[in-house]
Structure formats: C-alpha cells, structure tokens
Amino acid sequence: MITVFGSTGLDQIGTVPRLPKPGETVLGGVFATAPGGKGSNQALAARRAGSDVKHISAVGDDAFASSALELLRAGGVDLSGLKVSPGATAVAMIFVDAKGENCIAVLPGANGTVTAADADAALGELPPGSVVMLQQEIPQAATERALDLARERGLVSILNTAPYLDSTPSVAHKASILVANETEFQLLSGRGLDELDAAMLDWSAKHDQTVIVTLGGDGAKAATKGALFHVAAMPIEPVDTVGAGDTFCGYLAAGLDAGLELKAAMKRAAVAASLACLKPGAQPAIPMAAEVETALGWIA
DSSP states (O other): OEEEESOOEEEEEEEOSSOOOTTOOOOOOEEEEEEEOHHHHHHHHHHHTTOOEEEEOEEESSTHHHHHHHHHHHHTOBOTTOEEESSOOEEEEEEEOTTSOEEEEEEOGGGGGOOHHHHHHHHTTOOTTOEEEEOSSSOHHHHHHHHHHHHHHTOEEEEEOOSOOTTHHHHGGGSSEEEEEHHHHHHHHOOOGGGHHHHHHHHHHHHTOEEEEEOGGGOEEEEETTEEEEEOOOOOOOSOOTTHHHHHHHHHHHHHHTTOOHHHHHHHHHHHHHHHTTSSSSGGGOOOHHHHHHHHHHHO
16 A cells, blocks of 8 residues: 555646736636545555555535546555644645646645644654655644654655645655656755756765656656666657646656656556546546556557
8 A cells, every 4th residue: 555645635726828927917718626635646646556545634614615626536556544623724826827837826724734743653663665755835843754764664655746845845855755847856856957867866876866857858867776767758748737747756656666667667657647647637647557558558
C-alpha cells in the first residue's frame, strides 16, 4: 500500500482565452470545479495506476469538503486517516489559457491544520519498504516529521518539491526520491538549465538520493547511483497541464510499489502525465491504468 501524506482541496477553474496580467481583467471563458489538492491528486493517480492507497489529510467542515473527496471515494482510496477541521476546505483558484498553460493560487484552509503528530499516527506503524508520498501544501513541520520517520523506519519516501518553499532546501535531502520540475530544481541546486545533468548527478551523489526532474513535453530525467537517464513523454497538443506533475508522481509511486525498475516506472509515469494533459482539470484528467498500458503499447 502507498501512503500519501498531504493536501486535499477543491479546484475552481476558469478557462480563459489568455492569462491575465497583473491588474488586468480578461473577459470570456468557462468555469468549473473539480476535486484537487496535490496530495489528493497524487493519491488518486496512484490508485488509478493500480495500487492500494491510503490518503492522510484534512478537510474543513464546510460544503466544499464532500466535493473535494468525491473522486477519491469513488476510486476506492482509503480515507480512514482523514480528519475534519473546523473551517474551510482548501481551495485552488486556477486560470487555464487556450494553450493549456495555467496560473494557480492556493488557499490552504484545513490543510494548514495537519501536524507532526498526524505524521506520527500515519507512518509510525508502517513496515520497512512501504512507499510514502509527500508534497509541500501542508505545514512543512508535518512534512519534515514524515520524512524523518520514513528514514527511521526504512520507508521509501518520495518528496515532490511543489509548491517550492523557502524551507524546501532544508528538507529536500531527507527523501529517498526527490521529484522536481526544471524551475524547482534550478532553485534548489542554484544552477542553470545548461548545467542540469551535472547538477543532478552532483546532488544525487552528495545526498545519496535519487533525483528526478520533470521536463514537461520533453519527459523526465533521473540521476541515481552515478547514472543519468531520460524517458520521453508522448508527443501531444496539451489541453490543460494542471495536474500533470501529480499524475507523474502518483504513477511513479505505483510503479515502484509494484516492483518496477526506476526507468520503467518513470516511462509509465511520463506517458500517464502526457495523457493527463489531454483533458481539462486535475483529478478528472488522470488516466486509468488500461489507458496508460494502451498508450505504452503504441510507443513501444
């Protein structure tokens, strides 16, 4: 089983002709809501990939909570570790333009009530080798405690460095596997894209850690044990890139949980992330395992 320790929320999505500049109003487009939150997205992706998944998170006692949990419940994600906190469920306010690019503001709500004690309760009894997935949309003290517990107990921890925080450099080295996008890894390593390969290898060696950098339409790279390799994404015309990174992380965790080698797990995750860009929204766009296997057959 994969344990996801992270955020839950409701996405409020405006599809607009183009992203507004500061102080500008853009007229036109459509509005929709969908379950979201990086933790929930990754939990659902891992579940749709075929793994048993337990999601540890928090929602508010408001009307948005049931909507935020709808697809997790329908998908069979274990929510027995979920807590309900007084106040608002987290909300992400998202604009997506005609090219599929997006900008997002997250209002954390109940996600801010997740604590280090919740990490103790969630991870304290997991057997060695269990996969734990984390992001950075809950208080960093809780995420750091989960990473420390994972090390102590011999768990396989996957940390997605999104959203990037000032405190990210102080915790990033604690994970077994680090997943960052190009911008996040540049901030973390302090080195430019022209040095990406060397920076990844140096970071991996220094911290004895597997480092994965997602490259959007160019797939993803990994540095581990002195080796560097690349997996390709599918050639697509994206409709909406929201949630693609979370789909990658969830499918990666599921692949590793199923015993796949790292490169095979990454290839499957990159294809799943590509497919997620072909539909609007985050959770509604996460592909099922059968869709990913079919696509892998096409590009094999």
